[in-house]
Amino acid sequence: HQAETNRTDLMTITRFVLNEQSKYPESRGDFTILLNNIVVGCKFICSAVSKAGLAKLIGLAGETNVQGEEQKKLDCILVSEEVEEAIFVPPSNRGKYIVVFDPLDGSSNIDCGVSIGTIFGIYMVKNEAKVSLEDALQPGNQMLAAGYCMYGSSCTLVLSTGNGVNGFTLDPSLGEFILTHPNIKIPRKGKIYSVNEGNANNWDEPTTKYVQKCKFPQDGSPAKSLRYIGSMVADVHRTLLYGGIFMYPADVKSPNGKLRILYEVFPMSYLMEQAGGQAFTGKQRALDLVPRKLHERSPIFLGSYDDIEQIKELYASSK
Numbered sequence: 086h087q088a089e090t091n092r093t094d095l096m097t098i099t100r101f102v103l104n105e106q107s108k109y110p111e112s113r114g115d116f117t118i119l120l121n122n123i124v125v126g127c128k129f130i131c132s133a134v135s136k137a138g139l140a141k142l143i144g145l146a147g148e149t150n151v152q153g154e155e156q157k158k159l160d161c162i163l164v165s166e167e168v169e170e171a172i173f174v175p176p177s178n179r180g181k182y183i184v185v186f187d188p189l190d191g192s193s194n195i196d197c198g199v200s201i202g203t204i205f206g207i208y209m210v211k212n213e214a215k216v217s218l219e220d221a222l223q224p225g226n227q228m229l230a231a232g233y234c235m236y237g238s239s240c241t242l243v244l245s246t247g248n249g250v251n252g253f254t255l256d257p258s259l260g261e262f263i264l265t266h267p268n269i270k271i272p273r274k275g276k277i278y279s280v281n282e283g284n285a286n287n288w289d290e291p292t293t294k295y296v297q298k299c300k301f302p303q304d305g306s307p308a309k310s311l312r313y314i315g316s317m318v319a320d321v322h323r324t325l326l327y328g329g330i331f332m333y334p335a336d337v338k339s340p341n342g343k344l345r346i347l348y349e350v351f352p353m354s355y356l357m358e359q360a361g362g363q364a365f366t367g368k369q370r371a372l373d374l375v376p377r378k379l380h381e382r383s384p385i386f387l388g389s390y391d392d393i394e395q396i397k398e399l400y401a402s403s404k
């Protein structure tokens with residue numbers, strides 16, 4: 086047996102993405118470089134987050150946009166949860182991609198050391214000669230790639246470029262993400278539901294009925310367990326690996342839920358579908374939504390195929 090420390094056959098994320106892209110002869114390498122720069126941004130945030138307790142994240146907010154800086158020459162429009170307007174890259178530096186991202190999601194969890202993460206999605210500009218805000222408002226089904234990086238007990242990056250989902254773990258001694266979770270498939274049905282139950286009083290009927298079924302199943306199946314971290318990346322990561330359902334439904338106070346379509350709902354929905362699960366808004370397939378505004382919100386139910394089927398049925402019968 087080769088000792089773990091001596092392994093030289095590691096699949097780094099760069100090697101993996103290069104392999105993937107070599108399947109497309111027309112690919113000129115820009116996409117690979119763009120992804121590489123996002124990866125560098127994630128490593129930077131990972132390092133800053135791990136020092137957060139010491140440094141209280143000094144610098145991270147001020148110097149920001151690591152990702153913006155890194156990607157200058159490749160992308161064209163950047164949409165960040167942290168910036169009100171879309172960022173148009175100067176024409177001389179423009180490439181053909183659009184990156185939507187939430188640089189640090191779940192930030193209310195930083196100070197107590199609970200996992201947080203970065204979420205991103207990549208689109209292609211429709212017409213390079215005429216770039217406009219419209220390019221950033223494409224439906225999720227037009228995404229070319231999506232992923233997240235979770236800053237937890239280890240730093241994990243989960244990525245799909247439209248050909249399944251793969252997970253990489255940062256080896257701090259190498260500074261490289263190594264393929265540790267090849268071809269992730271979400272279990273067809275799960276034993277866990279994940280939702281902020283503090284909002285139960287304001288839920289709509291299908292959500293209320295669904296959660297009731299999770300706790301008191303009438304069909305002889307065992308009750309589901311509740312897990313809710315309150316960090317979307319961590320809750321979705323667990324859902325992807327163990328199966329089950331994650332939801333941020335509509336409620337009376339927030340009829341569109343809380344999560345943002347472009348850089349929270351779409352990338353996670355894309356990953357779920359790529360892993361064999363489903364993502365539903367309460368009305369339609371999440372990826373078919375056409376956003377009208379950059380920071381628009383939508384209710385979201387995502388997870389195991391069969392679990393999402395159940396919530397779809399409840400919405401269909403409540404019409």
Ligand code: AHM
Pocket residue numbers: 166187189190191192193281315316317318320333343
């Ligand atoms: P944020 O973008 O302000 O960090 O909010 C998003 C987070 C998600 O990570 C998480 O799923 C959700 O908010 C939790 O919300 P709540 O505290 O209402 O349950």
Ligand code: MG
Pocket residue numbers: 166187189190191349
């Ligand atoms: Mg967020």
